[in-house]
Amino acid sequence: MRFSSLGSGSRGNSTLVQQGETLLMIDNGFSTKETDKRMARFGVTGEQISAILVTHEHADHLGGVARYARRYDIPVWASHGTAKMMKGVEGVQCFNSHQSFELGAFLVEPVLVPHDAREPTQFVFKSNELKLGVMTDTGSITQHMVEALTGCDALLLECNYDRDMLLNGAYPDSLKRRVVGDWGHSDNLQSVELLNQLETEKLQHLVLAHVSEKNNSHELVLDCVSSAIQCDRARLKVIDQDDGLDWCTLTTDNNIKETLHA
Numbered sequence: 001m002r003f004s005s006l007g008s009g010s011r012g013n014s015t016l017v018q019q020g021e022t023l024l025m026i027d028n029g030f031s032t033k034e035t036d037k038r039m040a041r042f043g044v045t046g047e048q049i050s051a052i053l054v055t056h057e058h059a060d061h062l063g064g065v066a067r068y069a070r071r072y073d074i075p076v077w078a079s080h081g082t083a084k085m086m087k088g089v090e091g092v093q094c095f096n097s098h099q100s101f102e103l104g105a106f107l108v109e110p111v112l113v114p115h116d117a118r119e120p121t122q123f124v125f126k127s128n129e130l131k132l133g134v135m136t137d138t139g140s141i142t143q144h145m146v147e148a149l150t151g152c153d154a155l156l157l158e159c160n161y162d163r164d165m166l167l168n169g170a171y172p173d174s175l176k177r178r179v180v181g182d183w184g185h186s187d188n189l190q191s192v193e194l195l196n197q198l199e200t201e202k203l204q205h206l207v208l209a210h211v212s213e214k215n216n217s218h219e220l221v222l223d224c225v226s227s228a229i230q231c232d233r234a235r236l237k238v239i240d241q242d243d244g245l246d247w248c249t250l251t252t253d254n255n256i257k258e259t260l261h262a
């Protein structure tokens with residue numbers, strides 16, 4: 001199994017997850033041209049995508065989905081609530097947010113999250129005895145999230161903002177209240193608090209995502225997370241809004257496997 005990101009942040013998100021012939025795209029907040037350009041960087045094309053999964057209807061996740069799906073004739077999957085909010089996407093396949101479903105080589109487990117959208121879900125992907133968690137756009141931590149994400153082999157996790165930077169920054173008060181609210185985003189400390197509730201011994205990759213360009217920095221994220229889970233900060237990765245993140249490969253082979261705590 002392997003995964004990469006075309007970019008993450010308020011100017012657009014898209015994650016790729018692949019096992020064998022199955023290539024899934026989670027969200028697409030980029031134009032078709034930009035998506036193709038970023039896909040090419042990582043050696044894949046739109047024709048290879050098996051399905052697009054949409055986490056929720058905010059533009060940084062949904063903005064590019066309709067055009068990209070139409071361009072390459074890709075099926076789109078979303079929760080019932082998210083599907084209702086999607087205009088211009090034809091024949092959306094709905095999944096039950098409380099039920100895992102098979103998509104090619106993957107068992108996909110939707111995870112309902114507290115965020116200010118109609119029926120937002122994040123995902124856990126299982127294949128070949130490996131488990132990848134993708135978790136962004138959550139205003140608070142729920143027991144449901146903890147149970148879904150524990151024991152992952154790789155985790156892509158939101159570290160949206162540094163609380164002091166946000167509160168002292170230039171955002172209008174209404175936006176500040178939205179971001180820090182229970183249905184907004186996770187700050188660095190909330191993500192650490194979530195990590196501390198998870199079994200992380202098996203983690204081969206920990207990738208920090210949806211990092212605000214105005215209210216956070218890669219340095220702060222790396223400092224905060226590496227000290228919290230006591231790993232070498234060089235083993236952590238932060239997704240860049242413009243450059244994305246190159247493929248991270250997960251393995252079941254104990255001879256080559258390297259975990260964060262090794």
Ligand SMILES: [Zn+2]
Binds near residue numbers: 060
């Ligand atoms: Zn977002």
Ligand SMILES: [Zn+2]
Binds near residue numbers: 056058117137
């Ligand atoms: Zn959102």
